[in-house]
Amino acid sequence: MNGLFFPSALDPVPGHTAALTLAAVLLIAAIGKLRDAALFREVLANYDLLPAALLSPASVALPLLEALAGALLLWPDSRPVGAPLALGLLALVTAGIVINLLRGRHRIDCGCGGNDVHTPLSWSLVARNALLAVLGAAASMPVADRPTVWLDTLAAAAATLFLLGLYACANQMLSNHPRLIELRDAP
């Protein structure tokens, strides 16, 4: 039974699903940030963690690292490098969110949605990133050597699409939530 809960290697389907989902999440986020680096610079400035001189380089370096982690996660051979990089980036940005939440600056934009969606900081964002980290941990595990058939490919592809859709839903709801609270507390 122990092997089921703490397996030494993951079945190919959940393994590939986790890695591909995280790769897509990172790549999509990186493209969004790189397309409007000036905006992302101001988002970083709001976090109030970096000295002004580092803001511009960091606003390009962070999405580039994100894209690199995403790309490395795409192929099974480079996953042992990509997964720790992705986990490190997740830990870094989540630490930034936690620090600002503890400072009470929860109204600033997280910079994680698209450019037109305003998502303020919240502990739900931290929870979302923790779930992404679970995907990262799964992606860093070795994949079990089992002969796969086309049905496994279908399952992995469909499950990846499913998780990405779920992630989009979660982001939409994270951006809806403060507006619901505003409405509830309205006189």
Added chain:
Amino acid sequence: MNEALILSNAMLWAAVLALLVAVLALSRQIGILYERVAPMGALTMDSGPKPGESAPHFHLPSLDGREVQIGHAGARSQLLFFLSPTCPVCKKLLPILKSVHKAESGWLDIVLASDGEQPEHEAFRRRADLGAFPYLLSAELGMKFRISKLPYAVLIGEDGRIRAKGLINSREQLDSLFAARDLGVASVQEYLDQPQFAKERA
């Protein structure tokens, strides 16, 4: 038996993904609904003083001590730019605003407006080098113009009437305010809605 299981598996995946698309669409629609029914009315395009109407009159002190008049007829037009120090899009537009200030200085005064704690805004004004612009802090100003989204700009003509207004996300949108003024319409959208264009788009 095997074929039946494979078929049912594939059908279930298709059903799950279709349901997920539906849930995503619903949550987006809910987001739009929240926005529309918000107390201040995010239907900013349709609420507050309309283009063509006289702007509400204000007499407010700027952060640098100057007195600023809003909505009075005078020799020059005014661009009211509503912003906040924590709004990334607003800060991205500041260099554009400075260049507009230079290019249009013959006829246009740019006035920045926000609300909140004065020390925070003073620090922001120094940091972003906004000394050239009057900077107003007034919750009432935002309320009268029904501002619920930032950055928002209102162009007031020299006759004290609102010429154009709208949510601004880019230089193009800022320029479209001036284009709307030159064309004598409330917004570029309205211009495109005029009969001669309606036919082209149809």
